Amino acid sequence: MDQAGADPFGVTVRIAALLLRSSGEGVVMLERAVGRVSRAFGVDVEMLVLPEQVLLTDVGTGDSARVAVVRSTPGLSRLDQVVELEALVSDVEQGLTLPEASRRLDTVERSAPRWPWWLRVVGVVLFTVGFAPSVVATTGEVAATVILGTVMGVLLVSLEGRRLEALTPFIGAFVLTLIAALLLTGLATRTGVVLVVVPALFIVVPGDYLSAAAAELIAGRITSGATRLVYAALVLALIVVGIAAAAEITGNDRLLTETPVEPTLPFIAVVLAWVPFSVGLVLAFNAPLAALPWLVPTVIGTFLVQQGATRLVGDITGTLLAGIALGAFAGIASRPPGRPPRLVLLLGGFFVLTVGGLGLRGATALLGDDIISGFADLRDFLVQMPSVAIALAIGVLATERLPSTTGRAHPSAAPTARG
Numbered sequence: 081m082d083q084a085g086a087d088p089f090g091v092t093v094r095i096a097a098l099l100l101r102s103s104g105e106g107v108v109m110l111e112r113a114v115g116r117v118s119r120a121f122g123v124d125v126e127m128l129v130l131p132e133q134v135l136l137t138d139v140g141t142g143d144s145a146r147v148a149v150v151r152s153t154p155g156l157s158r159l160d161q162v163v164e165l166e167a168l169v170s171d172v173e174q175g176l177t178l179p180e181a182s183r184r185l186d187t188v189e190r191s192a193p194r195w196p197w198w199l200r201v202v203g204v205v206l207f208t209v210g211f212a213p214s215v216v217a218t219t220g221e222v223a224a225t226v227i228l229g230t231v232m233g234v235l236l237v238s239l240e241g242r243r244l245e246a247l248t249p250f251i252g253a254f255v256l257t258l259i260a261a262l263l264l265t266g267l268a269t270r271t272g273v274v275l276v277v278v279p280a281l282f283i284v285v286p287g288d289y290l291s292a293a294a295a296e297l298i299a300g301r302i303t304s305g306a307t308r309l310v311y312a313a314l315v316l317a318l319i320v321v322g323i324a325a326a327a328e329i330t331g332n333d334r335l336l337t338e339t340p341v342e343p344t345l346p347f348i349a350v351v352l353a354w355v356p357f358s359v360g361l362v363l364a365f366n367a368p369l370a371a372l373p374w375l376v377p378t379v380i381g382t383f384l385v386q387q388g389a390t391r392l393v394g395d396i397t398g399t400l401l402a403g404i405a406l407g408a409f410a411g412i413a414s415r416p417p418g419r420p421p422r423l424v425l426l427l428g429g430f431f432v433l434t435v436g437g438l439g440l441r442g443a444t445a446l447l448g449d450d451i452i453s454g455f456a457d458l459r460d461f462l463v464q465m466p467s468v469a470i471a472l473a474i475g476v477l478a479t480e481r482l483p484s485t486t487g488r489a490h491p492s493a494a495p496t497a498r499g
Contacts, residue, residue, distance in 0.1 A: 157240065158193065
């Protein structure tokens with residue numbers, strides 16, 4: 081154990097570092113958790129939180145304040161650590177001693193991913209197969225996603241933690257489009273290649289990042305929201321370029337044109353497909369199995385509310401009502417001890433509301449000279465992204481028991497140590 085972990089400020093910094101790695105849904109969770117820990121330990125900590133770094137200042141140590149900076153690329157692949165940290169923060173508030181908190185942090189920091197690589201690949205396949213019917217409800221689409229999901233799963237776990245990890249969206253889009261254009265030509269010609277590969281690519285489509293960025297901007301967190309929005313847009317661009325480049329190499333630019341297909345699967349099959357999707361999400365993102373009984377009804381409920389409200393009043397209101405219901409349920413269901421954190425419950429709903437998919441489909445359609453479909457999808461995307469953010473914010477705020485606790489900015493502080 082290093083010296084930083086032996087004091088209250090050191091433990092607070094270590095918790096902030098772990099939370100930053102899983103802050104793909106926004107900075108609020110990190111701010112609140114760090115605030116809860118510092119208050120429980122009696123430490124006066126000021127925070128400046130950005131999507132990829134946190135500056136923490138211990139202002140209660142006398143004339144010379146201690147400062148620490150932690151940096152990490154935000155992600156969501158270690159939901160097991162999110163669950164463990166939520167339990168740890170709660171226990172600290174209940175009086176867990178500093179040495180015991182430090183020991184538990186050691187365990188969390190050193191823990192291997194909950195699921196082995198091959199089971200995470202299976203998870204990506206289940207995620208893909210479960211998502212496919214909501215894109216194109218045909219047996220051909222579902223069968224194709226078994227192949228494409230397997231390839232995407234292998235790429236995801238192979239590139240994770242390596243130099244090329246940041247290019248996973250581009251590599252995945254390029255490889256999957258090549259496979260779809262060359263080996264699944266009949267299906268790609270009938271629907272358009274984007275609709276074939278989107279279910280397998282949705283594991284890296286930044287719909288959740290886009291919604292989190294919009295939520296941060298709405299909440300007045302301009303710097304973090306704008307930064308996250310640019311990052312999410314870059315990820316989306318990597319996917320679009322990968323698809324377009326593969327289509328160009330195969331000489332099938334026309335495959336970028338999206339063609340509506342009549343569904344052949346019954347609606348109940350589309351609904352039940354969210355069950356393997358939820359199982360796949362748990363495995364792919366290293367969430368504990370205990371989250372599954374909560375995740376399945378959350379995902380299916382979000383989908384049914386969105387579908388029902390959309391048919392009654394329209395797309396925008398349907399998204400708003402589904403997002404409000406998701407935010408409210410996640411806020412209430414995550415309160416009791418032992419329940420999955422709100423982030424875990426919200427994640428499935430983010431994918432259901434499919435913000436990033438519309439932007440991807442719109443951009444690729446424009447590249448394929450399908451002007452009408454392209455602009456229609458981009459229009460829907462630009463409306464749906466803030467709609468999801470607004471709805472979730474309403475649902476979450478409506479179930480909040482305490483006002484938001486945020487760190488105070490310390491503009492004069494300069495980083496003198498790095499976590």
